[in-house]
Amino acid sequence: MIQIPNSVASSNPYGFDTLRFRNEGICEGILGAVGDTPLVRLSRYLDQTDVELFAKVESCNPGGSAKDRPALKMIEDALESGELEVGQTVVESTSGNMGIGLAQACRYYGLKLICVVDPNAQRQNVAIMQALGAEIEWVEQPVNGDFLSARLLRVSQIIRDNPDAYWTNQYGNERNPAAHFEGTIQEIDDKLGDSYDVVFVATSSTGTARGCRDFLIERRPKVQVVAVDAEGSVLFGGEKGRRKIPGLGAGVMPELAEGQTFDTHCRVSDLRCVVGCRRLAEREAMLVGGSAGGVLEAVRSMQSQLSGKRCVAILHDSGMRYLDTIYSDQWVEDTLGAKPADLQSLVDANWVECLEQSKD
Numbered sequence: 001m002i003q004i005p006n007s008v009a010s011s012n013p014y015g016f017d018t019l020r021f022r023n024e025g026i027c028e029g030i031l032g033a034v035g036d037t038p039l040v041r042l043s044r045y046l047d048q049t050d051v052e053l054f055a056k057v058e059s060c061n062p063g064g065s066a067k068d069r070p071a072l073k074m075i076e077d078a079l080e081s082g083e084l085e086v087g088q089t090v091v092e093s094t095s096g097n098m099g100i101g102l103a104q105a106c107r108y109y110g111l112k113l114i115c116v117v118d119p120n121a122q123r124q125n126v127a128i129m130q131a132l133g134a135e136i137e138w139v140e141q142p143v144n145g146d147f148l149s150a151r152l153l154r155v156s157q158i159i160r161d162n163p164d165a166y167w168t169n170q171y172g173n174e175r176n177p178a179a180h181f182e183g184t185i186q187e188i189d190d191k192l193g194d195s196y197d198v199v200f201v202a203t204s205s206t207g208t209a210r211g212c213r214d215f216l217i218e219r220r221p222k223v224q225v226v227a228v229d230a231e232g233s234v235l236f237g238g239e240k241g242r243r244k245i246p247g248l249g250a251g252v253m254p255e256l257a258e259g260q261t262f263d264t265h266c267r268v269s270d271l272r273c274v275v276g277c278r279r280l281a282e283r284e285a286m287l288v289g290g291s292a293g294g295v296l297e298a299v300r301s302m303q304s305q306l307s308g309k310r311c312v313a314i315l316h317d318s319g320m321r322y323l324d325t326i327y328s329d330q331w332v333e334d335t336l337g338a339k340p341a342d343l344q345s346l347v348d349a350n351w352v353e354c355l356e357q358s359k360d
């Protein structure tokens with residue numbers, strides 16, 4: 001259990017004298033429900049029956065995504081170390097899941113939060129952050145052709161103007177991968193022991209993939225990590241291009257990703273992500289977000305190399321927040337140029353072209 005700093009205990013409006021904890025299955029507060037997400041066997045997604053596939057369903061976190069984990073760790077560790085105190089303002093550049101995870105943790109611990117977002121942010125995500133008390137700062141214009149650079153510039157202005165502000169810096173904060181080292185992959189390992197072979201992970205900050213890889217290098221050196229990136233992402237030497245699926249890939253190289261290598265990395269197109277989401281909904285009755293669809297299609301494209309292997313796909317978020325995009329035939333046709341019948345035949349196809357992939 002984490003010991004609460006005195007400063008937090010004395011000013012905690014809810015009168016708890018401990019930070020969150022889990023005790024005999026009861027969560028003391030919603031933050032105690034972060035982590036311990038289900039591992040679900042997917043027996044219908046792949047056509048090849050000699051590949052075992054499990055999904056780590058991160059949408060079961062209370063904020064709806066894997067990002068609850070690093071959000072919570074960045075806030076709790078900063079509170080514990082005294083870098084951050086109750087009443088202070090946290091600031092972060094985010095347009096989605098991290099903002100929601102931070103809004104949840106900040107509201108719980110009595111911290112103010114400013115989320116810097118851009119016009120590509122999904123309105124529903126912004127509304128969730130606001131409902132949890134976050135203040136929203138919109139940037140309107142890209143900087144050097146890029147909205148992330150514009151958001152980071154605004155963050156630096158906010159920090160300059162508010163000496164009280166604390167930047168969690170999700171793209172450079174080592175507590176981000178640490179949250180997955182201590183949580184996501186540890187939970188997978190607790191369930192599967194020494195009987196899994198490959199972990200497939202979507203990448204953006206690379207926090208999730210790094211946390212998993214570092215754990216596996218230390219404890220299960222035979223388990224491979226496949227980092228799944230987006231076409232149009234600059235990670236792993238990629239060329240910047242148009243991307244429409246939120247959460248997957250990066251338009252600017254994140255500090256955490258510099259120099260990082262994984263056993264294999266591969267790239268998926270936006271349409272491939274949609275195909276994965278639709279196929280999962282059809283065959284396994286699960287709604288997941290676009291990066292998860294891309295990860296599943298990465299597994300499918302490599303299945304001939306995976307005979308006899310046990311694979312885990314980390315599925316970062318739920319499809320519920322993508323009903324107007326990934327699950328809308330109109331959006332898929334207008335944005336990605338695939339007509340419903342063509343999309344359906346990709347979903348039904350029992351083969352999938354090999355993705356661009358390379359061993360690092």
Ligand SMILES: Cc1ncc(COP(=O)(O)O)c(C=O)c1O
Pocket residue numbers: 065067096097098202203204205206207208209246247248289291292316317
């Ligand atoms: C939906 C989704 N998938 C994948 C990722 C990639 O995770 P990471 O930043 O840990 O690389 C993110 C990160 O924001 C995300 O929101």
